Amino acid sequence: MIVTDARAPDNPITWANDAFVAHTGYGLPELLGRNCRMLQGPGTDAAEIARIGAALAAEEPISAELLNYRKDGTPFWNAMTITPVRDADGVAYFYAAQADMSHTHQLELAMRGTNDELERQVAARTTALSAALEQKTALLHEVDHRVKNNLQVISSLMLLKARRTPEGEARDALQGMAERIGALSTAHRMLYAEGDCTHFDLGEFATELLSDINAGLDADRLRIEAQVEPIAVAAAMAAPLALLIHELTANALHHAFHDGRSGTVSITAQRHADGIRLTVRDDGVGLEAAPPNPAGFGRNLAEMVVRQLRGRIAWAAATPGTRVEIDIPLRGSA
Amino acid sequence: MEIEHAAAPALRILVVEDEALIALELECLLAELGHAIVGVAASSTEAVALGRATAPDVALVDIHLVDGPTGVEVARTLAADPRTSVVFMTANAKRIPGDFAGAIGVIAKPYSERAVEGALAYVAACRTGQRPQGAPDGFRLAPGL
Secondary structure (H helix, E strand, O other), rough: EEEEOEEEEEOOOOEEHHHHHHHHHOOOOHHOOHHHHHHHHOOHHHHHHHHHHHHHHHHEEEEEEEEOOOOOOOOEEEEEEEEEEEEEEEEEEEEEEEEEHHHHHHHHHHHHHHHHHHHHHHHHHHHHHHHHHHHHHHHHHHHHHHHHHHHHHHHHHHHHHHHOOOHHHHHHHHHHHHHHHHHHHHHHHHHHHHOOOOEEEEEHHHHHHHHHHOOOOOOOEEEEEEOOOOOOOEEEHHHHHHHHHHHHHHHHHHHHOOOOOOOOEEEEEEOOOEEEEEEEEEEEOOOOOOOOOOOHHHHHHHHHHHHHHOOOOEEEOOOOOOOEEEEEEEOOOO | OOOOOOOOOEEEEEEOOOOHHHHHHHHHHHHHHHEEEEEEEEHHHHHHHHHHHHHHOOOEEEEOOOOOOOOOHHHHHHHHHOOOEEEEEEEEEHHOOOOHOOOOOOEEOOOOOOHHHHHHHHHHHOOOOOOOOOOOEEEOOOOOO
């Protein structure tokens, strides 16, 4: 604690207690008669000094914190409260009480240092992770691009060979394979076109695939009707489901109307509690009347794919035509 | 598979594609659709030279060419000629810049024959001043078109 004389020139110290003497390292005679700025030094905040000066001039009490220096030059954080003391003629003295806040300031500094270091480490790690992610994303795009390009090359190869093959079984087989690759390509293209590459919309796929097949049909004779709900399925099921829908549709078109008759193939897909029910129905000649087809690749393929998807497939006679019913369980459903 | 192409007018088309098999099959398909192929370029310099020499109605441009991902600049150069409509044809649509480098749209690879047919019919309609409703399947329009 100290008291200064507000009426003497330059507001000198007129009294200091033992604690102040002990803390600053100055003897009482060295303190008396001098202004408190004797405790200031190079690290003292000029703005804080100005704030104190303004309060003194306005004769108002103030709390402030200054970096002060002891006689031996060591700094300490001095938190002070200065109060003007009035008599009948106005302010006669200023009374100031101090507390050493160095410890608190050191803690704050240490904390800030630790925080800065942590933030630096986090920033460094984030940069490293971002770089790794960027690299992986670029790699993924590259792989995606190559898969799509290769599918296009394979499809082009098949079609080129088909064009150079005389009409007949071999040419039909090549074109059939190109169509299967086309179905897989459509699935692949849709799978990675959206941001979500873990799911696949069966409805959207079926609409596009069946439009592709429809475009190749004699519109006066054959028609495809589709009612496929928007059903989200896992990405892993996209390719087998794409093949399945293609096989059943192509199979119906090839066999049910082989004698040149006209008709319709109807495809429906619905989501139910346990999975998907897929129905492919044609109004053609029917299973019994279709010519024997020992190769029967389409039907075989469809059955293999259904087995892979752990589903059930049933071929039945419809009147007229054939009706194929498939139940595919979806994971995560009851 | 027979493809109907009675309605669409014939276009003079430049194919810019470095994959020989894809280019060859595309030529067959375009011929089948009744269009005329004015040239096939595998590199950016070839593409620009052929574009200057032939001023095609439509240029189908892949992004990846023999000399790298130069298709974007090829598109920009070819689209500078008002006589030419540029359409990207790529498996790498993510590389197309925001302004589409002057192209009308993109046919995503792997494409179906119907997608190519639909896209060209759309472009042909645009060139005759029509404003067809909505882009066909497998064809994505440049933003703002």
